[in-house]
Amino acid sequence: MSEVAIRAHGLTKRYGAVVAVDHVDIEVGAGEVVGILGPNGSGKTTTILMLLGLTEPTEGRAEVAGFDPLRAPLEVKRRVGYLPDSVGFYDGLSARDNLAYTGRLAGLTRGEIDDRFERAMIRVGLPDVGRERVSSFSRGMRQRLGLAEILMKEPQIAILDEPTATLDPHSTQEFLAMIRGLKADGTTVLLSSHHLDQVQSVCDRVALFNRGRIALAGSVTELAQQVLGGGHVIDVEVHGPDVAERLRRMPDVARVQTLGPELYRVDCARDLRAEIARELAASSALVGLRFAAPSLNEVYTRYFDEARDAA
């Protein structure tokens, strides 16, 4: 990690006796896309609000784009674009007037607003609706408009809080492509979402929140090693007796799942394709061995299943 865009140490937020965020430590490098995951109420949004300077931490320190959000919130907000979930606009105003208002608040000149607005609207796929009232916009269009607002601001850091929660699958894919575009521009992105496959498809690293704490952090492969017992996942398609049992007995195999009548998924600490082929070749008809990426969905599900069992 070269330059640090976001750094938090011991960030804590209490509401009376309730601890919403409990000593969170996080570092996000410049240009990284980091996903923050966790169940509702796990502290994701509160952490985001503290990073933005919209709510005061009870304890701990944060540094965003080189500034303390508590002491210099205006400097932080100048450098950070924020898209809340279900973003709202002034329905009686046009898309342009809505974005011109926040643009002026961000300190942009009239010329900058004109120039950046056109470019941002083209980039989010809304080139011809700038003069239309936002009341006629669908949810997907509003989310795009929210992203256009971030693009207009040209921030160092974009914080997106469940941006695809209300989008249809096609719009979601387009929105994810726009997030990749932000990364290509060199913008640091902090993405909060419940859609694990989407997070996995765009994020370099992931932080998993549970009860106000960051329970796990790292790349999906690193999380898989921690939670699933291996960083490698191999799909085995084979016809034969006792396959699952034989696979489980192999060294370095952490887990075997039966996905179908002749399809098994093996979580293992290293690449075991050759050993699996040797083990099964004698007594079974091996149809295929595929190296599969570890699924964030599996990591998430397993982690919270185990956390619930432990509780």
Add this chain to the structure above:
Amino acid sequence: MRREGSPLTGVGVVLAKEAADYLSGPRMWLLEALVFLTAIGAAYAAILSIRATIGESPFLFLRLFTMAQDPLPSFISLIGFLIPLVAIAIGFDAVNGEFSRRTMSRVLAQPIYRDALLLGKFLAGLLALAIGLVSLWLLVIGLGLLLLGLPPSGEETIRMAGFFVATLAYGGVWLAMAMLFSVVFRAPATAALAALGMWLLFALFWSVLTPLVSALVAGPPDTIFGPNLAYLHLSQALDRISPNTLYAETALALLQPATRALGPVFYSQIQGALLGTPLPAAQSFLLIWPQLTGLVATMIVIFAIAYIVFQRQEIRA
């Protein structure tokens, strides 16, 4: 911990946007049309009455504001009744509307403090009220010029300007009250009802409550020796908690120059006074100074409470 940057950053942007919204919104058009029609009607009726009954007066223009002609009440009575409604209509959803539209976090994610948002909205509301009042004032003066054929004197203009400032401060009290409720209650309808409840309390019920409370505390208003002074003082003090009373007294002293006192007066105090003789404008301003500063102070205190509550709120929408 000391925050860096000015709390006023962005006030101008918020003010311009909100003022444009207030002045162009259909809600304001309807209310201002109502105020304009009723106030102009009252002024026109007063002009007709003046032409029919008054031959000569040094303050003809001021009578436009104070003279009632059945079935319409006087201009100042109507304004005193309707301005709070306009102010409440401006302010009741100023803050909670941002939450319900889910625009609050988006706006506050820009480089401004909450101070700027609340102050900008309040100043925009005051500006919208001021523009409406100035237009109304100019219309009444124009109507007077046309139908009376006389320009207002310098003294009358000064008194009318004072009346305008007092009306703006009075509207500001109700605007601050409506904004306070818009901060406290998340549902705009609840905020509107609470503000209208306060308006009804002071406009209709306060004058019923104060004699009751005063009589309970200080005894009956009259004794065998004459008026009960303790009752009078308490009743007046309670009355003056109401912004309506402060405004009515201010308007009375400014627009009726013969008014020499705003409370109980002893015979000894009026010995030698030429009753009915108008006071100079400066003396009238001295008379209403406590009322005017009371209105401004009430406005500031209510706004400050709204400000403190807003600063402590969680921004999640």
